[in-house]
Structures are given as C-alpha cells and as structure tokens.
Amino acid sequence: MDPQTVTVLTQQFFNALTLGAIYALIALGYTMVYGIIELINFAHGEIFMVGAFIAMFFLTSIGFSGSIPDPLTLAAVLALTFLVTMTVLGFIGVGIERFAYRPLRNAPRLAPLITAIGVSFILQNVVQIWRGPSPVNTPQLLTHNVRFDIGAASIGYLNIFIFLVAVVLMVALQLFVGRTRLGRAMRSTAQDREAAQLMGVNINSTIAITFFIGSALAGAAGIVYGLYFGSIQFTIGFVAGLKAFTAAVLGGIGNLAGAALGGFFIGFIEVAAAQIGYARWTPAFVFGVLILVLVFRPSGLLGQPIGERA
Amino acid sequence: MSQIEDLSRRASASGGGARGRALSPISGFFGRHQSLSVIVGMAIVTTVLPLIVLLPPFSGFNVQRVWLDSFANAGVFVLLALGLNVVVGLAGLLDLGYAAFFAIGAYTYAFGASGFSGNDFPFWPMLLVGAMIAATFGILLGAPTLRLRGDYLAIVTLGFGEIVPLVFLNAEDITKGTNGITGVRRPELGPIEFTATNPVPFYITMAVIVTLVMIFLYRLQDSRLGRSWMAIREDELAAASNGVNTVTTKLLAFALGASTAGFAGVFNASKLTIVHPDQFLFQVSFTILAMVVLGGMGNIWGVAVGAFTVFIIQSVLLKQLNGFFNTFQVPILSDIDFVQYQFLLYGLALVLMMLLRPEGLFPSKRRRRELHTESDEPTDRSPEGLESAAVLQ
Amino acid sequence: MSDAAVAAPERREALLRARRVTKRFGGLVAVRETDLEIPAGSIVSLIGPNGAGKTTFFNVLAGILDPTGGEIEFRGQRMIARPVRAWLEPVLWVLPSVLILLVAVAVFAVTRSVLALQVLVLVAIGLLITTLLLAIIRPLRYRQLLPRFGVFRSARPNDMVTAGVGRTFQNIRLFQNMTVLENVLVGMHSRLHSTAVDAILNSKRHQREEAASRDRARQLLGLVGLRGRDDVIARNLPYGDQRRLEIARALASDPVLLLLDEPTAGMNPRETSEMMALIAKLRSELGLTILLIEHDMRVVMGISDRITVLDHGERIAEGTPEEVRRDPKVIEAYLGRPAA
Known part of the structure; x- marks a missing residue:
C-alpha cells in the first residue's frame, strides 16, 4: 500500500471510531429499554437530539461559545456540561416513561408504539419551535485543529476524547448493571417482571432508572455530537436514531455489549461508504444492513437465537 | 372434510342442526347490506359537500371550486388512511413508512x-400498475420482517419511509432529484376533461x-381473511395454532395497504401533475397515522371521516386561522403560525x-372492547388468566 | 384437505412418533431425549409433576418451539426437527430473480437493447412474485419443495394444523373480543378456500362457503354444549364454557389428532368429569386421536389407553395406566409425595 492510502485509512479509522462511539451510546439506550419492557422507544433518537441542544444551550448560557485553550478550565466545563445535560436528559426520559408509556404497560402492543412515535414528534417540533428549523452552530470547546500525529496521519484529540468518553460510560454501565443492587434489579426485571416483583423488586422505579440511564447516555451522545460536528439541527435525531437502532439489532437487541459492538460497526460502514464516495447513500447502506440482519440473523451477532417463532 | 360431514350428519340426526343464516335474497355484487349503506352514505356526502361550502362560514374561506379541489385532495388522504387502516387497524401492524408506497405509486405513474x-x-x-408495484415493494419489505415481532416492522418501515424519498x-438521472418530475399527464376519460381549472371530474x-374501496374493505373485514387479521391482532400465537398462516396473512394486509397507497399515489401524481421527493417525507406517513388513530383504528367509516376532517383542518382551516387572527389583530394568537404547529x-x-381514548373519535365497537380490557373484566375470571405471559414456560 | 395423504392409517399404527426430542433453553434442559408414540384412535396422556417439561414438549409437538434435537413424524412425514440451512430459504425466494437481473444486465451490456432490459426486469419481478405466491397459496406444496434444495424447516403451528393436529392451551387463549361464532370460524381457517378476491367480489363461492361454515360452526358449538351462544363475546363466557369453546375451535380445523393441554385445569370435580365425558365422546363419535396433558394422574387414569410420565424433562415411564400406576419410579417421582 502506498503511504498516502495508509494515512487516509488511519485517519478514517479514527473517524469511524468516533462516529461509532456516538452510535454505540445511543444504541445502548434502545437496547436497555427494549431489554426491560420490550418496547422500541422511537423517541430515543429525539432524546439524543434534545441532548445536543441542551448542551449547546447550557454552554452558551454559561458563556462559553468558542474553544477553551486552558486544559483545566476545559476539563471543568466539559465535566459540568456532561453532568448537567445527562441529568436533565435522564429526567426527561423518566418523564416520558411516566406519562407516555407507563399508563399503557398492559395495553395492546400497538398503543405504546404509537405514543412513542407521538412523543418523538412532539420533541422534534418543540425543538424546532424553540431554536428554529435551520442548523444551529454549537460551541467548539475542543477544536479539530488540536491534533497529534501517527505516522503521516494526524488525529484530532477530539476523536480520542469522544472515544474515551464512550468507553468510560460503557464500562461504568457494565459495572453498574453487573455489580450493583439496582443493576441486579434491572436484570431480574428484564428476565421476568412478575417474578422480580414477587421477589420485592420495585418494578416502576427499576424501569424508571433504566429510562434515566438510557436517556442520559443518549444525552452524552448528543454532547459529543455537537462538539464533533459543530452544528446541530432538530432533524438529527431521526436518522441517528435509526442508525443506532440498527446497531442495537445488529449486536443483538437487549445485549449491552452487542449494542456497543453494533454501534462501532455502523460507524465503520458509514465512514467506508463516505470514503468510496457514497456519503449521500449512507442511510440506505445502513438500512440494507438492518434488512440483512433481520433476514439472516434476527437475534443479532451476540444475541441468543430465540423468540423468533412465538 | 370427512369428519366434519360426519359430525354434521350426527348433529342433525340428534335433532338439532341449527339453521345457518340463509343466503341473502339480493345476492351478487351489490348484495350485501354494508355495500348498500356505503353507496348511499357516500352518495349523500358527495352531493351535500358542494352545497355546504356555499353557506357561511365556509363560503367565506374559499369559493366552491377551490373547496371541491381541496375535497379531491382530501380524497387522496382518505384513500391513504383507509389503506393504512388495513395494516394498523385490522391486522394490528404498525407501518411508519406508509408514504413510501405512496411515493412508489406516484413515481410509477410519473415514469409511465x-x-x-x-x-x-x-x-x-x-392506477392498477402503480398499486401492484407498490404491493410488490410491500411484500419485499414485509417478507423478511413479518416473521419477527411486530416492533421490528415498525422500525423497518420507518427506515423504508426514510430511504425511499x-x-x-x-437518483437524479431518473428522477430529476430535487426538481421533481413535472408535466405528469392528467387522466383522460372520453369527453370528460380533467383540467387544473375544473375540479369536478377529479372530485x-x-x-x-x-x-369502491370502502365496499371492498367492508367485505374483506367480514371474510375469512378479515377474521384472521382480527385473530392475529388479538393473539398471534393462538391464531397460528388454529391454522392461520400468520406470516402470509400479515403480508397480505401489508401488501393490500401498500397497494392502496400506490393507487392513491398514481391519482395524486395525475392530479398535481408534479412528483417531488418532498411530497413523501416522513411527515406524510405520520399525518396518515394520526388520521387513522384519530378516526378510530379498525373502523372504516371512522377512519374515512377522520382523514377527511384532519386534511381539511390542516390544509384549509389552519391557514385560514392565521389570516383570520391577523385581520382582527387578536393579541398573541395573531403571532402564532398555526401551520408550523400542526x-x-x-x-x-x-x-x-x-392514553385517554384509544378507540379513536369514531370507534368501532370491537376496538373499544379490546382497548378497554382493564376496566370491564368479567367478574368470574379464573386465576389461570394471570398466566398468559408464561405459555412458553 | 381430505386428499390421498389422509387415507386412514392402519388402526393402531402410530399416528405421531416423537424420537429423542430435546429442548434446551440456554443452560436449562426442559425436555431430554424423550420418545412418544401416539397410536391412531387412542387416548394417550402425558403426565408429570409441575415443571416436568410437559408443556414445553407439547409446544414442540405443536410447532411452536423448534427442538434442540430429535424429530417428530406425523403420519409418516417428518414434520419437526432441528432446522437445516434455514437461512437459505429467503435466498431461494430471490435467487431466480437475481439471476435473471444479472442476465438482463449482461444482455443490455452486449446488445444495448432497452426493450430486452425492460422485458427481462419484468420477468424477474414476475418470478419473484410467483415464488412468494407459491409459498402463500400452496403452503404444503411449498414445504415439500424445500428439502430438494437441502433446506429443512420445522413445521410451523399452522402447518401442523393443516396437517391435522389441533390443540388447546393450558391457560385458555381464545380471541377474547371476538364472538363465540367468530372464534370457531377462525378455527376453520385452514379448511376454507375463499380468497381475498372472492371476498371483495362477494362471489357465489364465497357466499356458499360462508353460509356452510357458519352452519358447521354452530354444529360444533352444539357438540360441546354451547348451542345458541353464537354472538356472545368470548371473554364474557364463564370459565368452563371458555374451555369448551376452545375445544370447539380446535375441532373446527377438522383435526385427526387433538392435543389438549390440561383441559380440566381450574375446574371443580363435576366440571372435570363432564370434560372427561366430552373427551371420551370426541374419540368415540369423531374417531379422534387424543393427546392429553395432565398433572393430576387420577384424572386420566380412567380414560387413557397409554400414559407417558415425564419428570425433570425426562421420560421415566410409559405403559398402560395399570403399569404406570405400579411403576416404582413413578411412585417416587409423583405419588410418593406426602400429599398423595
């Protein structure tokens, strides 16, 4: 391979990792909610979008609209942004669950799906009315110009930062689900809601916590999306949600590690499509992947092959 | 069928074969009661609407010609809502990319x-070709998806609705991309002239x-196919265990819905004489879904009325509302762009x-029963009923 | 579907034969290497304590669950086994059309004839529709074609019904919001032939079939003792009647073999004995073969020809009611408990 190709590939590899990290964070929310109440939360993509807007709003209202050269201030501002945005988003998620899904938990399956799509439209239009229909610039705290070199390729610290954020959050999530009492409650509720209830698990609060975490992760994805792309629009949630859902199905819906894996996979597909000159067609590529997975391995890469026939 | 024949002989021998409902005396194409009521109802509506708009306040909004034009456009959405109702209301499947089939029908005619x-x-x-091509795409999309849980269909159709536009x-070479295809032919029928200035033939x-579509749908609903749609909606596993091929039955509902949309697409393209990707965005699918839900899922008349009302409110009244408030300088309200809020x-x-009225504004009796299971459970319910989730152990 | 395949098998020949059926859920083995033979015209019972794997086994028989191992033959035809190359099935649907599309592109590349391209594309689409229609309209023919391509897919529940196996559920699963009559009509689904086009045009055939099926449904309702309840909403029926309706619905598919999952669950002694009388009548009057699941052994003692006992997913005994009653393993697993 000639050096130029190597450079491009290295750079694109890191781009794919970054994009994949964003999709993985969103996919986790889909997979968690599906795992616990078997509902595709159509509003999840919009929660991600709202996250991007809230982060932008928070940053500009505390007075940061450009890059921050001082590393300490930068770290503090970023930490604060994550804390505030993720908390707000978590509560939005819990609110949506409380008012739109919980009353319908025993209704026919169609009902919560319809409210989910309704909620997603409400979120989209509220943001459109709030910030207008055109793209909005987001503060670039860490610009793309801050880079380091690997061979001839130059990699932005921002890429690394986003990847690390995603990994840290995923590890934290795994630990939470695997090691804590609440995590155990979540797993048992996902397995058998009635049995868990009999064992003293508070189903309502467990489901609420699941929505909180899932939405907070989508919020984190929204923050890093804004940092990375520098501009956001009320429509970004729709397509991103679709791609992240594909990621969740690809990994095996209900499976946390699978969702992360699927997210990175979709990131790579998208960058590859852009690299060969079909950037406009990426949604079509991703959709093709979704159909192929559903045809040949509906349980996903890491999922148990069950439940298809019932 | 030997055993059943056997059985019937025995049953009648033992003194009791209840007489089935005899064939209705007026049989044939227009024989069924429901067909007659649809024809009469639609005839009344079609005659009365052009007269109503001559009266205030409707006459203040538009002249009769413009109203009839809106009604013809509303008809397209009534058709779409009726088609989506087969999928969502009768078979209980959620199709979130319905506008894609509308687009396929429209582009088929634009190419043709x-x-x-x-x-x-x-x-x-x-009209038929557009419907068939849309149905083919429906089958292609449904075949891999309908084997799985219903939720997957929702998200796959959502994706499809995004991809098609x-x-x-x-694909600019064949569709002229953002410019859209213009100069689509209007229909021709003997001496009747379908023109932009005369909406009556379209109306x-x-x-x-x-x-016709409503009659067909009523007949389907009361047939073997309609019963199996209902059965799948109620309990898919029980339906399968009673011999209903759930995949093909769902596929049929899906394809029928798609073909109705294709049909509507051809009509719409010929009426507007322009086909453009923006006519088929997700908002359109969403609007149609809202029409079906508002009208009352599963209720054919309800859905038709719901679609008509929503369309007229959206395309005529909301715009009028802005003008109205602006003219009279109503505070606050005059600053709101109602179209934006739709x-x-x-x-x-x-x-x-x-949450509050799942059966819709004009519910069908059956749907009301289903959607209010919690409130009117029979009192002699056995403890077994609690186990329904555990069939598969 | 009273075609040649239905020709009455010789009396006492096995109607259904399950060999070494295993079903595993993750690490849990719900059914392990279980055999079962159901002779034509007999009443066979499958019993065992709660959680013995009876219902799992039953769901494998009914085509709801794919077995992890083993196979099930019905009337000499292999219906259910572990699927082989099932992923190939969707490929087979599109393969012919894809090939023709490739040919179309090749022809176009050589001849530059737009007409040929259009014709071939139309042929490809037509072929695709034909393939899918075959699967829809002639499911049995379609299933027989699959093995030729090295694909084996287990019969789905509806395939089993078409082949002649009817079933009921332990926790009654009626179509709750449909009427009694409609429930039975859905049960008749696999034996009716009127298509969507018939219904739309309201053809003579459709009208005749509808009227006949309603008559038949009423007769079945009479047989189970629900005469005159046609228009009652199913969920408003009393519990015992719901069980009867479920049996009428299963009978509507004109089964040869009837699978009844705990038909007396939740019934009092009087209702139980009425139900047992009904089951005996189904065999004597309709000549049905019946497989019963029960956890209460006493219920089935009087009525069964053969009994199979499951415990912890394994078959621990098989034989006549007398043999089973005396079997020490059964006594240990079952009757040896303090309550019995």
Whole structure:
C-alpha cells in the first residue's frame, strides 16, 4: 500500500471510531429499554437530539461559545456540561416513561408504539419551535485543529476524547448493571417482571432508572455530537436514531455489549461508504444492513437465537 | 372434510342442526347490506359537500371550486388512511413508512406518463400498475420482517419511509432529484376533461374510488381473511395454532395497504401533475397515522371521516386561522403560525388519544372492547388468566 | 384437505412418533431425549409433576418451539426437527430473480437493447412474485419443495394444523373480543378456500362457503354444549364454557389428532368429569386421536389407553395406566409425595 492510502485509512479509522462511539451510546439506550419492557422507544433518537441542544444551550448560557485553550478550565466545563445535560436528559426520559408509556404497560402492543412515535414528534417540533428549523452552530470547546500525529496521519484529540468518553460510560454501565443492587434489579426485571416483583423488586422505579440511564447516555451522545460536528439541527435525531437502532439489532437487541459492538460497526460502514464516495447513500447502506440482519440473523451477532417463532 | 360431514350428519340426526343464516335474497355484487349503506352514505356526502361550502362560514374561506379541489385532495388522504387502516387497524401492524408506497405509486405513474419520461401510458390501467408495484415493494419489505415481532416492522418501515424519498432524491438521472418530475399527464376519460381549472371530474372520480374501496374493505373485514387479521391482532400465537398462516396473512394486509397507497399515489401524481421527493417525507406517513388513530383504528367509516376532517383542518382551516387572527389583530394568537404547529398537534393528539381514548373519535365497537380490557373484566375470571405471559414456560 | 395423504392409517399404527426430542433453553434442559408414540384412535396422556417439561414438549409437538434435537413424524412425514440451512430459504425466494437481473444486465451490456432490459426486469419481478405466491397459496406444496434444495424447516403451528393436529392451551387463549361464532370460524381457517378476491367480489363461492361454515360452526358449538351462544363475546363466557369453546375451535380445523393441554385445569370435580365425558365422546363419535396433558394422574387414569410420565424433562415411564400406576419410579417421582 502506498503511504498516502495508509494515512487516509488511519485517519478514517479514527473517524469511524468516533462516529461509532456516538452510535454505540445511543444504541445502548434502545437496547436497555427494549431489554426491560420490550418496547422500541422511537423517541430515543429525539432524546439524543434534545441532548445536543441542551448542551449547546447550557454552554452558551454559561458563556462559553468558542474553544477553551486552558486544559483545566476545559476539563471543568466539559465535566459540568456532561453532568448537567445527562441529568436533565435522564429526567426527561423518566418523564416520558411516566406519562407516555407507563399508563399503557398492559395495553395492546400497538398503543405504546404509537405514543412513542407521538412523543418523538412532539420533541422534534418543540425543538424546532424553540431554536428554529435551520442548523444551529454549537460551541467548539475542543477544536479539530488540536491534533497529534501517527505516522503521516494526524488525529484530532477530539476523536480520542469522544472515544474515551464512550468507553468510560460503557464500562461504568457494565459495572453498574453487573455489580450493583439496582443493576441486579434491572436484570431480574428484564428476565421476568412478575417474578422480580414477587421477589420485592420495585418494578416502576427499576424501569424508571433504566429510562434515566438510557436517556442520559443518549444525552452524552448528543454532547459529543455537537462538539464533533459543530452544528446541530432538530432533524438529527431521526436518522441517528435509526442508525443506532440498527446497531442495537445488529449486536443483538437487549445485549449491552452487542449494542456497543453494533454501534462501532455502523460507524465503520458509514465512514467506508463516505470514503468510496457514497456519503449521500449512507442511510440506505445502513438500512440494507438492518434488512440483512433481520433476514439472516434476527437475534443479532451476540444475541441468543430465540423468540423468533412465538 | 370427512369428519366434519360426519359430525354434521350426527348433529342433525340428534335433532338439532341449527339453521345457518340463509343466503341473502339480493345476492351478487351489490348484495350485501354494508355495500348498500356505503353507496348511499357516500352518495349523500358527495352531493351535500358542494352545497355546504356555499353557506357561511365556509363560503367565506374559499369559493366552491377551490373547496371541491381541496375535497379531491382530501380524497387522496382518505384513500391513504383507509389503506393504512388495513395494516394498523385490522391486522394490528404498525407501518411508519406508509408514504413510501405512496411515493412508489406516484413515481410509477410519473415514469409511465410524463413529458420527462417520454412514455405515455393511459391513466386508468396505470392506477392498477402503480398499486401492484407498490404491493410488490410491500411484500419485499414485509417478507423478511413479518416473521419477527411486530416492533421490528415498525422500525423497518420507518427506515423504508426514510430511504425511499432519499433514493428518489439522489437518483437524479431518473428522477430529476430535487426538481421533481413535472408535466405528469392528467387522466383522460372520453369527453370528460380533467383540467387544473375544473375540479369536478377529479372530485367525482375520487368519490367513486373511495366508495369502491370502502365496499371492498367492508367485505374483506367480514371474510375469512378479515377474521384472521382480527385473530392475529388479538393473539398471534393462538391464531397460528388454529391454522392461520400468520406470516402470509400479515403480508397480505401489508401488501393490500401498500397497494392502496400506490393507487392513491398514481391519482395524486395525475392530479398535481408534479412528483417531488418532498411530497413523501416522513411527515406524510405520520399525518396518515394520526388520521387513522384519530378516526378510530379498525373502523372504516371512522377512519374515512377522520382523514377527511384532519386534511381539511390542516390544509384549509389552519391557514385560514392565521389570516383570520391577523385581520382582527387578536393579541398573541395573531403571532402564532398555526401551520408550523400542526405536527406538534398531531404528536400530542397521538399521545393523548392512546392514553385517554384509544378507540379513536369514531370507534368501532370491537376496538373499544379490546382497548378497554382493564376496566370491564368479567367478574368470574379464573386465576389461570394471570398466566398468559408464561405459555412458553 | 381430505386428499390421498389422509387415507386412514392402519388402526393402531402410530399416528405421531416423537424420537429423542430435546429442548434446551440456554443452560436449562426442559425436555431430554424423550420418545412418544401416539397410536391412531387412542387416548394417550402425558403426565408429570409441575415443571416436568410437559408443556414445553407439547409446544414442540405443536410447532411452536423448534427442538434442540430429535424429530417428530406425523403420519409418516417428518414434520419437526432441528432446522437445516434455514437461512437459505429467503435466498431461494430471490435467487431466480437475481439471476435473471444479472442476465438482463449482461444482455443490455452486449446488445444495448432497452426493450430486452425492460422485458427481462419484468420477468424477474414476475418470478419473484410467483415464488412468494407459491409459498402463500400452496403452503404444503411449498414445504415439500424445500428439502430438494437441502433446506429443512420445522413445521410451523399452522402447518401442523393443516396437517391435522389441533390443540388447546393450558391457560385458555381464545380471541377474547371476538364472538363465540367468530372464534370457531377462525378455527376453520385452514379448511376454507375463499380468497381475498372472492371476498371483495362477494362471489357465489364465497357466499356458499360462508353460509356452510357458519352452519358447521354452530354444529360444533352444539357438540360441546354451547348451542345458541353464537354472538356472545368470548371473554364474557364463564370459565368452563371458555374451555369448551376452545375445544370447539380446535375441532373446527377438522383435526385427526387433538392435543389438549390440561383441559380440566381450574375446574371443580363435576366440571372435570363432564370434560372427561366430552373427551371420551370426541374419540368415540369423531374417531379422534387424543393427546392429553395432565398433572393430576387420577384424572386420566380412567380414560387413557397409554400414559407417558415425564419428570425433570425426562421420560421415566410409559405403559398402560395399570403399569404406570405400579411403576416404582413413578411412585417416587409423583405419588410418593406426602400429599398423595
């Protein structure tokens, strides 16, 4: 391979990792909610979008609209942004669950799906009315110009930062689900809601916590999306949600590690499509992947092959 | 069928074969009671609507000609809502990309009969061709998806609804991309002239088509196929265990819905004479879904009325409302662009309807029973009933 | 579907034969290497304590669950086994059309004839529709074609019904919001032939079939003792009647073999004995073969020809009621408990 190709590939590899990290964070929310109440939360993509807007709003209202050269201030501002945005988003998620899904938990399956799509439209239009229909610039705290070199390729610290954020959050999530009492409650509720209830698990609060975490992760994805792309629009949630859902199905819906894996996979597909000159067609590529997975391995890469026939 | 025959002989021998409902005396194409009521109902509606708009306040908004034009456009959405109702209301499947099939029908006709494509196939057979091509895509999309849980269908159709306009937008060589295909031919029928200035032929044609489609749907609903849709909606596993091929039955509902949308697409393309990707965005699918939910899922008349009302409110009244408040300088209200809020309103309507009145504004009796299971459970319910989730152990 | 395949098998020949059926859920083995033979015209009972794997086994028989191992033959035809190359099935649907599309592109590349391209594309689409229609309209023919391509897919529940196996559920699963009559009509689904087109055109055939099926449904309702309740909403029926309706619905598919999952669950002694009388009548009057699941052994003692006992997913005994009653393993697993 000639050096130029190597450079491009290295750079694109890191781009794919970054994009994949964003999709993985969103996919986790889909997979968690599906795992616990078997509902595709159509509003999840919009929660991600709202996250991007809230982060932008928070940053500009505390007075940061450009890059921050001082590393300490930068770290503090970023930490604060994550804390505030993720908390707000978590509560939005819990609110949506409380008012739109919980009353319908025993209704026919169609009902919560319809409210989910309704909620997603409400979120989209509220943001459109709030910030207008055109793209909005987001503060670039860490610009793309801050880079380091690997061979001839130059990699932005921002890429690394986003990847690390995603990994840290995923590890934290795994630990939470695997090691804590609440995590155990979540797993048992996902397995058998009635049995868990009999064992003293508070189903309502467990489901609420699941929505909180899932939405907070989508919020984190929204923050890093804004940092990375520098501009956001009320429509970004729709397509991103679709791609992240594909990621969740690809990994095996209900499976946390699978969702992360699927997210990175979709990131790579998208960058590859852009690299060969079909950037406009990426949604079509991703959709093709979704159909192929559903045809040949509906349980996903890491999922148990069950439940298809019932 | 030997055993059943056996059985019937025995049953009648033992003194009791209850007489089945005899064939109705007026049999044949227009024989069924429901067909008659649809024809009479639609005839009344079609005659009365043009007269109502001559009266205030409607006459203040538009002249009769413009009203009839809106009604013909509303007819397209009534058709779409009726088609989606087969999928959502009768079979209980959620199709979130319904506008894609509408687009496929419209582009089929645009390829078949426009100055751009150079083809000039006649309109009437193209109605069927558009419907069939849309149905083919419906089957292609449904076949891999309908084997799985219903939720997957929702998200796959959502994706499909996003991809189809994208394809028509990006495949510029054959669709002219963002410019859209213009100069699509209008229908021709003997001496009757379908023109932009005379909406009457479109209005009448639409009324006839809607009447036919409603009759067909009522008949389907009462047939073996309609019963199996209902059964699948109620309990898919039990339906399968009673011999209903759930995949093909769902596929049929899906394909029928898609073909109705294709049909509507051809009509719409010929009426507007332009086909453009923006006509088929997700908002359209969403609007149609809102129409079906508001009208009352599963209720054919309800859905038709719901679609008509929503369309007229959206395309005529909301715009009028802005003008009205501006003219009279109503504070606050005159600053609001109601058209901008329409999707927010639909979103709210969907959520509130599902929470408060899931059977819709004009419910069918059966759907009301289903959607209110919690409130009127029979008192002699056995403890076994609690186990329904555990069939598979 | 009273075609040649239905020709009455010789008396006492096995109607259904399950060999070494295993079903595993993750680490849990719900059914392990279980055999079962159901002779034509007999009443066979499958019993065992709660959680013995009876219902799992039953769901494998009914085509709801794919077995992890083993196979099930019905009337000499292999219906259910572990699927082989099932992923190939969707490929087979599209393969012919894809090939023709490739040919179309090749022809176009050589001849530059737009007409040929259009014709071939139309042929490809037509072929695709034909393939899918075959699967829809002639499911049995379609299933027989699959093995030729090295694909084996287990019969789905509806395939089993078409082949002649009817079933009921332990926790009654009626179509709750449909009427009694409609429930039975859905049960008749696999034996009716009127298509969507018939219904739309309201053809003579459709009208005749509808009227006949309603008559038949009423007769079945009479047989189970629900005469005159046609228009009652199913969920408003009393519990015992719901069980009867479920049996009428299963009978509507004109089964040869009837699978009844705990038909007396939740019933009092009087209702139980009425139900047992009904089951005996189904065999004597309709000549049905019946497989019963029960956890209460006493219920089935009087009525069964053969009994199979499952415990912890394994078959621990098989034989006549007398043999089973005396079997020490059964006593240990079952009757040896303090309550019995």
